[in-house]
């Protein structure tokens with residue numbers, strides 16, 4: 001096989017343009033339930049895709065459910081790193097089968113990982129990563145490179161005392177949010193590292209390097225420990241946003257208290273790479289020999305799955321993304337840094353001076369599945385799994401907004417948390433309330449028909465997004481209320497028309513609600529586009545400029561809803577204060593009890 005890339009430096013744009021066959025770009029996404037890959041050409045069009053589903057492919061072997069292990073007694077949630085290692089080999093074997101052209105056309109690789117999770121390498125890691133033997137599997141060889149076999153997952157809730165310490169460290173939660181872009185959250189990596197050091201000092205001491213899941217995947221592909229990326233590093237409560245460096249006091253807190261502890265943790269984490277398009281090096285010879293990658297194929301920094309989602313389309317200010325994956329997230333690209341303990345600001349993965357605004361709900365896809373699984377289907381049977389979505393959707397669409405069929409009906413509001421929620425920090429449980437149409441008279445409801453739950457869970461998730469993003473939006477056109485311009489849906493739930501309808505009803509979207517054609521692989525797509533931009537950008541060309549020049553709506557997105565509806569939007573606005581009051585009451589109850 002001729003290796004077209006061996007003689008070229010693919011980071012050199014001039015070299016690329018004289019290349020006989022157009023280069024291709026590969027994006028990975030290691031999310032909660034799947035490992036996905038997607039290959040695109042310079043015209044941004046998809047060439048091939050493949051995926052591994054952790055439960056379907058490895059559920060029995062690793063004993064996981066929905067990609068993770070859960071320990072209810074401690075609140076720990078974690079995933080086996082060995083399963084991810086096996087998944088890399090499996091997904092690349094599947095991709096090699098699916099590729100219509102040789103793998104060596106892939107000029108560069110980037111991608112994403114579920115955010116906040118961390119992987120702990122031991123002192124043998126560097127040599128093992130460098131010397132991977134293509135005759136053996138990754139898991140056979142890199143299993144021995146770990147100081148700990150599992151990776152804490154973003155759904156983990158075992159770090160309350162560490163969160164309290166982080167929130168107090170700089171003089172209060174607001175101060176921490178101002179400094180790092182977020183208040184303390186159970187899943188944030190600084191808190192997770194601090195807990196590991198407390199409960200397993202032996203593991204911490206045996207740890208030579210710490211990767212985030214994104215940089216862990218990049219490390220395997222690179223054959224050496226890859227740096228953390230400019231956006232994903234913000235998910236640790238350790239990154240000082242104003243100075244764009246680690247916060248010394250926070251490193252000290254997480255690392256054990258002394259200056260030396262801080263230095264030790266800084267060394268384990270390594271300095272992040274601040275250019276999202278920097279070439280880290282060539283792909284490891286393992287992938288060249290085993291899957292036919294070109295020896296000059298470049299590895300770019302991998303970022304978090306949410307930052308990568310923003311790179312799947314040209315996102316203008318006032319546009320919003322709702323990601324309906326295992327978590328549900330609300331994302332905006334903004335030049336304004338206005339942190340608050342309830343939400344997150346991260347560095348934008350490609351554009352200095354821009355930020356990703358994010359709300360992240362733990363009770364997203366899995367909470368909706370729970371409500372779905374309690375609904376009876378047309379034959380009266382309760383239908384779980386894919387079949388049950390039809391009953392769920394019928395229930396959502398047959399129920400009027402807020403359950404108010406007639407003038408004078410009360411509005412119905414619910415909260416459905418199967419896990420402790422983060423936005424806000426409310427205990428697990430289900431609550432049903434009602435209030436007058438103008439938002440007054442809030443009181444707990446006795447209960448209602450299960451069909452109402454289907455609409456109420458989606459409404460409550462989107463009401464929360466509207467409440468918390470209202471300071472970031474303005475009227476997109478004269479005469480309209482403040483709201484997003486376009487809303488893009490991505491993630492596994494983006495195929496659901498009933499959810500799309502409710503999102504438009506509650507959140508608006510003056511120019512409509514759209515779904516990405518490969519919405520369930522948006523993070524992998526964003527990774528592939530980042531690789532493309534890194535290699536093909538002209539001097540100083542921003543990611544958004546390159547995308548705007550090449551992106552074509554047709555074949556990339558589909559309009560799935562009108563978005564803003566005069567009258568309906570205002571109905572939801574009227575009950576927003578009652579929704580906020582409902583959350584406040586539940587928070588107060590917890591403080592008292």
Ligand SMILES: Nc1ncnc2c1ncn2[C@@H]1O[C@H](COP(=O)(O)OP(=O)(O)O)[C@@H](O)[C@H]1O
Nearest residue numbers: 031032033034324325326365389491492493496
């Ligand atoms: N038809 C559907 N309607 C609503 N939700 C769906 C549908 N199909 C899949 N999903 C949701 O998508 C989730 C998986 O989304 P995905 O983005 O692939 O997850 P992750 O990236 O977190 O691994 C599932 O947990 C399920 O709740």
Ligand SMILES: O=C(CO)[C@@H](O)[C@H](O)COP(=O)(O)O
Nearest residue numbers: 031032114115154325326327
């Ligand atoms: O914790 C967060 C973001 O802060 C989650 O959004 C994770 O990044 C997991 O994402 P999915 O697997 O749901 O895509």
